[in-house]
Amino acid sequence: MELAALPVEGRSQALRSAPEGLTEAEAARRRLAHGDNELAPPRRSRPLRTLLAQLTHTLALLLWLGARARRPRIADTAFDARRRYMAVTCAEGGATRDFVKGAPEAVVPLTGAPAPAGLDEAVVAAAERGERVLLLALREAGGPLTCLGLACLHDPTRPEVPAAIAACRRAGVRVVILTGDHPATARDDADGARPLLRARSRHPLEFVTMESRPEPLICGYNVHREADRQAMLAALGLTSIAELFSPIPQEVRLGRELRLPAPHSEWALCRHLRELASRNASTRSHLSFLGGGVYEHHIPAVVDSLTSSEELLTAYTPYQPELSQGVLQILFEYQRMLSLLTGLRVVNSSLYDGATAMAEAAWMACAATGRRRVLASSHVWPEWRSVLELYMRGRGVEVAYVAEDPVSGRLDPRSLQESFARPAATFILQTPNSLGILEDLPAAAAVCRQHEALLNVSCYPMMLALLKPPGEVGADIVTCEGQPLGLPLSAGGPSLGVLACAKRLRAFMPGRLVGEVRDIHGQPALALIMERREQQVSREKATSNICSNQAHQAMRAAIYLASLGERGFRELATQCAAKARYLHERLLAIPGVEPAAIGPFFNEFALRLPCPVPVFLERMLERRVFAGLEMDGNLLVAVTEVRARAELDEAAALFAETIGALRQ
Structure with a gap:
């Protein structure tokens, strides 16, 4: 019997009368495949064995939840930025020390090792990405864990950061953002982390600087602690940095600290660099007619x-x-x-x-x-x-x-x-x-x-x-x-x-x-x-x-060349030549502008201006236009395929306006 030739009702009847060897699951799959969604397997009474199995699973789940609730809470958690380790000690596992005042008792590498008992999965996931986030658990003197600090070393908007914060709040832990000891760094860290903690919580947002730490947190480029420096000096048979540099004559030493700006967090530094880059004048921000051997051409994405x-x-x-x-x-x-x-x-x-x-x-x-x-x-x-x-x-x-x-x-x-x-x-x-x-x-x-x-x-x-x-x-x-x-x-x-x-x-x-x-x-x-x-x-x-x-x-x-092909390469060259010819004619219509030479040109031409070329270029740069290059007292203008006709018309108008203003 051909199922495809039957209407829905016929297909349903055919499936109901399937061979004896067809299982119920296979029959249901065929019914769905042929559009008979109204049919469902006949409801049967569940056997007693299935009910007992479900009851057993439920009891096991309740016992597991009770055992988890009785696990020891974390007493101290620390992170060693040099080795990418998370240090964990538990309240029932012996004496602990405040991380602010000293080193942790035990160091356990999270990567490749079992997660410490009692550490929430979200916190573990964040800690394993130590290059992205730093977790510090601070223990108040004589009391249980009440404060878990989270210092964002990189982008605070990464998903593991709010996940770790949420885990802390679920555990009833106060969230404290550790910031740099410099006021500017502390402000940047606070600004970067504050949007993450706008959700309502009975635990208010707090910021703590690391000024109270006798030894600042080591991360980034500053990788050597004082103990490390002393160990290296001892290996060299020296007692101080001054002794190390004693062979350098005093007259060639700087004699003072470098005059560097205040430190920034990474996201603040990126923002600062983007601001500096925005001050540059480039072909992305200016209309360019520069040539002289190097030209602005479109580069296919391939x-x-x-x-x-x-x-x-x-x-x-x-x-x-x-x-x-x-x-x-x-x-x-x-x-x-x-x-x-x-x-x-x-x-x-x-x-x-x-x-x-x-x-x-x-x-x-x-x-x-x-x-x-x-x-x-x-x-x-x-x-x-x-x-x-x-x-x-x-x-x-x-x-x-x-x-x-x-x-x-x-x-x-x-x-x-x-x-x-x-x-x-x-x-x-x-x-x-x-x-x-x-x-x-x-x-x-x-x-x-x-x-x-x-x-x-x-x-x-x-x-x-x-x-x-x-x-x-x-x-x-x-x-x-x-x-x-x-x-x-x-x-x-x-x-x-x-x-x-x-x-x-x-x-x-x-x-x-x-x-x-x-x-x-x-x-x-x-x-x-x-x-x-x-x-x-x-x-x-x-x-x-x-x-x-x-x-x-x-x-x-x-x-x-392969992406353009012979035809595309010829079309590109044709556009360069045609657009250069168009702008050349528009600029020669400006009073006082003459060609520097009458020979044939391709996409670049030289003009004599009725005004000093350096002054003209400076005025055009103020109007966000690279008008060309000075070449032997002439203005050399290059045009490529990336310039649209509207841009050429705009440039011609700016040329005329600027030259007219300089001639007065």
Whole structure:
């Protein structure tokens, strides 16, 4: 018989006529499964055996409650913050001492040991979390336990704290909050604990400071008691701290206590730190148009989610491939993605940042050509020029700068030709440059080929989504600042250096390469296939003295690019360029504002203002706007995809208003 084809009444009748072997429980389960909720098992008279069993259980429960009521009450409970122990002695277990006046009689570790008899379960649960709450039972002289103190070491709103308070009140125990001996600490502790005790009780709320204790409670960073200090001094054969520091000359000693603010409880300290952080001006509180090599881009949540997993949360070099296939796989994909973007075959697994990558590429060109002269555009970021000069100075390499066309802001090919009057290893060209102008890479590559020099291009990685890869238009080496690829601003670091080169230059490349190999079973695997540092080879054969890499940041970049995909990356770059063009046109409509250069730009542009740029930036900061950077007397403005059109309109209005006020 098909039960599903019957109405409810039919299903009920069918279930009632179930086979003989079907148990009552199974029949009830089937009735509920088929919607026959009105049926219930037939009521039967309970057998005498069941009634006797229930009566026995009831008597056992009453006997257990009576025995529990006769248990000895806690006479003294203390907590040793150094060892995370709860010390318990009972009223019927011998003499006890007041915890305020001395140490407890017995020390019993709660973790891994049976709970002391008579200690309420809620109190035990709170005590076992000693890092969260501190319980102290204080015994009045000559009398039973009448006071249980609870001092909140951390967050007083944790659930075990009110549970412990409730347990104390159920036992008829007065609740006392122990606070610090400093007035400010006592006030903070009282403010933090008072909301927990608003419930009505016949026991009023009390606060007791620890000033009466001859030795303050040891917790937090102050972990040594006077007895501990004396024991350590005795082990050293000394008698005092002064004797310990006697070798230090008096003239270099401070001679006074440190001028530090009053101590705070943890929640008060957190509140204070949040208040201090709120005074900072950041991209979360201000409208930002800052650029200059580091940019505010949206980072998909998946980047933080994946890279924060404990398997990947490391920057350690994967020297052991048998244990590091996951990290090596991500770094390998990073190299492949950056190879596609730069148009060059070889990409190392990362360097420190864009500036050091550019300098390493310059030395790489010197090693490949045997020349000790480097040419660079005068419109490379000033800070990057400093890094380049510092790298080359110690190696005896001359750095000369090539002038740019003052009208277009781009490289002047004739100036580059003149600079090659003396042989040079490479020419470093940054695009976009310090004015935001996109350089003419094919023209620079043609000049470099004439003089058998390498073209070293430092570029903004976001523009590679829309423009031809530098490797396809003549670049031999490409470096990038990888911060825009999924790395937060973080007050300037840590960052990521990208370095790619033609295959013929691989032997001169610094850092490490991840490549495909075969394991002992002939299966494909990944490993570090090239490491030319002085840790792996002799110093004279090393290609670089860089001692580490940015593997974790490279993983972030790989996950960022993978999450966007080719289409999303192109859309992001398009938004950057379109929004920069829109704001550029709005700002040029302001009287007195002119472009600093007329060459093409991507998402960053330079303006000449009719007022001093530092004063203008200060006024805009007062209006909670990072208006840009001063660059050679001009205002450099950067726009990314995170800026909405309403924000661009608001910024344009503030620009016009501030410039108008300064011109008067």
